[in-house]
Amino acid sequence: MKQxxxxxxxxxxxxxxxxxxxSQTGKTETYPPIDSDALEQFGGPxxxxxxxxxxxYYIMLDNRINHVFREFGNIERQIxxxxxxxxxxxxxxxxEYQGASMAAAHADLGITLTQFNAVVxxxxxxxxxxxxxxxxxxxxxxxxxxxxxxxxxR
Amino acid sequence: MEEAKRxxxxxxxxxxxxxxxxxxxxxxxxxFDSGKVLATGGVSMIDGAGGGGITPWxxxxxxxxxxxxxxxLHYTYAPxxxxxxxxxxxxxxxxxxxxxxxxxxxxxxxxxxxxVGLVTDTLGGATGSLAGTPINxxxxxxxxxxxxxxxxxxxxxxxxxIYDSDNLIPQVAIGAFYKNNKNEDxxxxxxxxxxxxxxxxxxxxKIFFPINTLINVTARYTAANQTGLVGFGGPGGSDKEIRPExxxxxxxxxxxxxxxxxxxxxxxxxGESVEVAGLDLTSxxxxxxxxxxxxxxxTLTQHESDWYDIFVAFFPNKNLSITMxxxxxxxxxxxxxxxxxxMSLQASF
Numbered sequence: 001m002k003q004x005x006x007x008x009x010x011x012x013x014x015x016x017x018x019x020x021x022x023s024q025t026g027k028t029e030t031y032p033p034i035d036s037d038a039l040e041q042f043g044g045p046x047x048x049x050x051x052x053x054x055x056x057y058y059i060m061l062d063n064r065i066n067h068v069f070r071e072f073g074n075i076e077r078q079i080x081x082x083x084x085x086x087x088x089x090x091x092x093x094x095x096e097y098q099g100a101s102m103a104a105a106h107a108d109l110g111i112t113l114t115q116f117n118a119v120v121x122x123x124x125x126x127x128x129x130x131x132x133x134x135x136x137x138x139x140x141x142x143x144x145x146x147x148x149x150x151x152x153x154r
Numbered sequence: 155m156e157e158a159k160r161x162x163x164x165x166x167x168x169x170x171x172x173x174x175x176x177x178x179x180x181x182x183x184x185x186f187d188s189g190k191v192l193a194t195g196g197v198s199m200i201d202g203a204g205g206g207g208i209t210p211w212x213x214x215x216x217x218x219x220x221x222x223x224x225x226x227l228h229y230t231y232a233p234x235x236x237x238x239x240x241x242x243x244x245x246x247x248x249x250x251x252x253x254x255x256x257x258x259x260x261x262x263x264x265x266x267x268x269x270v271g272l273v274t275d276t277l278g279g280a281t282g283s284l285a286g287t288p289i290n291x292x293x294x295x296x297x298x299x300x301x302x303x304x305x306x307x308x309x310x311x312x313x314x315x316i317y318d319s320d321n322l323i324p325q326v327a328i329g330a331f332y333k334n335n336k337n338e339d340x341x342x343x344x345x346x347x348x349x350x351x352x353x354x355x356x357x358x359x360k361i362f363f364p365i366n367t368l369i370n371v372t373a374r375y376t377a378a379n380q381t382g383l384v385g386f387g388g389p390g391g392s393d394k395e396i397r398p399e400x401x402x403x404x405x406x407x408x409x410x411x412x413x414x415x416x417x418x419x420x421x422x423x424x425g426e427s428v429e430v431a432g433l434d435l436t437s438x439x440x441x442x443x444x445x446x447x448x449x450x451x452x453t454l455t456q457h458e459s460d461w462y463d464i465f466v467a468f469f470p471n472k473n474l475s476i477t478m479x480x481x482x483x484x485x486x487x488x489x490x491x492x493x494x495x496x497m498s499l500q501a502s503f
Contacts, residue, residue, distance in 0.1 A: 030319040032364050113219040114189025121191060124408045134407050135366055142363035146320040 028089055030142045038090040038143075041136040045087055051140075052082045054129040058122035065118045068109060089143035102150035110154045187222025188502070192409055193469040194316055195247070197477050198228035198500045201331050201381065202243040202257030203306045205357070206401040207463050207479050207498065208381075208417050211370045212327035212359035214310055215255070216247035217472050217502055223248050226502040228257070232481055234494040236266045239383075243304070253329070255306040260299060261383050266489050267293040270343070270428055270454070292339025300383055301336040315359045315368075324360035331355075333382040344456065344487055345426045346385025347392040353378060361405075368411070372399040379422050379458060380486055388422030395420065409469045417461045428454045428488065459484020463496065475500045 028034075035041065042048050056079055060066045072078055081099040088097050099105065120141065127137035196213045199205040204215025207230075216224030225246035232239040243257030271293040292298070308329030315325035331353050335341060338349040353376035361368045377392040379385055386392045397420065403413030465479035479496040486492045 028320055030364055031322050032362060034364050112189070112221055114187060114221055117189050117191045117219065134405070138363040138366050138405070142319040145317040145363065148314075148317040 028143045028146055030146075034089075034091065034139045034143055036091065038136070038139045039087065039092045041139065042086075042090055042132065043130075045083075045092065047130065047132070048086050048090065048092075049079075049083050050130045051126050051132065052079050052086060054126040055082070055119075055122055057129075058125045059119060062118055062122060065115050065122075068111065068115060071109070086140065086144075090140065102147050106151045107153060111152055112154050113148075113152050116148055116152050185223045187219055188217035188224055188472055189219040189221060190217040190250075190472075191316070192472060193405075193411060193467075193475075195224075195226075195502065197467050197475050197498060198226060198230070198243075198245060198255075200230055200232075200239070200241050200257075200259065200498075201304045201306055201333075202228065202241075202245055202255035203308055203329060203331075204245065204247065204253060204255075206370065206403070206413070206415050207465050207477060207481070207496065208461050209370060209372050209399040209401045209415050210306075210308065210327075210329055210355055210357055211372075211401065212310060212313070212325040212357040213315055214247040214250045214253045214308065214327070215245045216253075218247050218250055220250045224502060226500050228498065228500045230496065230498040232494060232496040234481070234483065234486070234492040236264050236489040236492060237486060238262045238264065245306075251310050253306070253308040255304075255308075257304045257306070259302045259304065259383065261302075263298045263300065266487070267298045267340070271298060290339045291343040292337050292341070293343060298340060299337070300340060302382055303334045303336070304331050304382075306331045313358075313360075316361050319361075319363050322360075324358040326356065326358050328356050329354070333378070333386075335382055335385055341385035343429055344379075344384055345389050345423055345429050346379055347387030347389070347422070348377075349385050351377060351382065351386035351392065353382075353394070366405040368401075368403040368405065368413075370401040370403075372401075373397070374399060374417075377420065377422065379420065380483075384423065384458075384487055386422075388426060390422065392422070403467075411467045411469075412465065413467075414464045415462065419458050419460050421458060423456045423487075424458060426456050428456070454488050456487045457485035457490070459486075465496075473502055475502075 042051065056075055059069055069075065084095050084097050085099060087095045123141065124137060195215055195217045196204045196211050197206065198215065199207055199210055201210065203210040204213050205211035216226055218224035223246060225244065227244050230239065230241040239259060239261050241257055241259040243255060245253060245255035247253045270291065306329060308327050310325060310327045313323050313325035333351060335349040341349050353374055355372050355374040357370060357372040359368065359370040374397050375394050376397060377386045377394045397418040399417040401413060401415045403411045406412055462482040463479045465477055467475060467477040469475045477498040481494060481496045483492040
């Protein structure tokens with residue numbers, strides 16, 4: 001019995017230690033893995049760009065969160081960086097992410113889980129706006145979800 | 155007089171005070187929160203806890219994140235072949251960590267026990283006597299009702315069901331119900347050991363976004379017969395056992411979920427007959443024959459089946475969810491094939 005508990009504890013600690021598997025580059029490993037053709041399902045780099053643009057459209061219309069993004073400044077640059085990031089997450093390996101690390105970029109903002117969830121809602125709205133399937137949208141949600149740990153600091 | 159009244163309802167007064175405190179904090183806007191993503195609060199299961207239809211999940215009910223409090227009112231209606239279940243209650247989730255629930259269930263048994271009720275009524279009245287022994291079967295000649303109160307509590311222990319897509323650790327919660335079945339006489343007639351009992355459970359829930367699927371596994375430590383609607387335990391006592399429950403839900407759209415559930419049930423009353431005044435009703439065969447009811451005695455053997463359901467849950471907004479299900483509950487006491495539609499409404503504030 002003791003042995004069993006020890007095994008469970010070690011497995012648990014190992015998986016917790018392994019969990020921030022994304023690095024500065026933004027690559028995420030999910031369980032189960034994201035489809036290999038995820039980027040195609042998104043309509044390639046152009047589809048990703050469309051999605052990020054409509055994401056920011058919904059974010060800037062949402063009174064719960066738009067002020068946070070306005071503080072970042074330069075929405076155009078944010079759209080550019082997020083497009084790069086998302087291409088990486090969806091498997092477009094030729095892209096090199098030029099943004100700061102997620103944790104560093106969000107450290108001072110004091111983002112709450114409620115605000116993070118508001119962005120997730122905007123993400124689903126953006127998917128519908130660009131006629132993306134719900135299934136493809138969830139691949140993106142799976143890839144970005146682990147950033148919650150780095151982004152939500154309050 | 156005023157004093158007596160006050161002492162009589164200390165609990166309801168306390169509850170009223172609690173609700174008033176909650177309402178005032180909500181009005182301040184400090185505590186109230188509805189920051190979860192649509193549908194991620196789950197629906198209300200029949201015992202009142204946040205979860206699926208028949209199984210409690212590790213999710214905390216309502217739309218509050220760790221920043222606040224949220225809750226819901228719920229109502230479930232399940233018209234089966236021989237029974238109709240109404241279940242109404244309220245639940246509150248605190249900081250996405252802790253959940254309290256209260257539900258009052260009412261199971262009208264339709265014509266199921268009418269024959270038994272008629273026989274005992276004919277023999278000596280519902281509270282009369284049989285051969286000098288007082289009878290109180292808890293069964294009326296028509297439309298016997300079983301009422302049950304359920305108080306529930308749940309604590310999220312660890313894990314994150316939604317956002318931890320980069321590991322396999324589920325969200326895990328432990329919880330308990332205290333169930334008080336009001337029709338003790340009927341439970342005695344059906345040979346259940348207890349009318350009041352507690353049960354405990356541990357649930358693990360996880361969403362797998364790449365395959366749009368939510369999986370919940372629950373182990374419930376209980377002695378319940380038909381979730382307690384037919385009491386707890388049987389002639390062999392009321393030792394609890396661990397029974398598994400599984401829910402699998404497919405996320406069809408951001409506001410629509412379909413799925414199925416299975417809950418293992420016990421066999422405390424398996425093969426038991428109905429008992430009246432210490433006598434198995436089968437031993438009343440001659441009497442029943444005299445009354446022209448010879449076919450009845452043979453059908454008075456109880457069985458219990460595992461519960462299954464298939465469901466579709468629709469979340470038009472964060473204030474309302476509508477769950478439609480087809481419940482396959484099998485044998486319930488002396489009646490087989492208890493299948494039927496199930497509707498559950500949940501209003502969140």
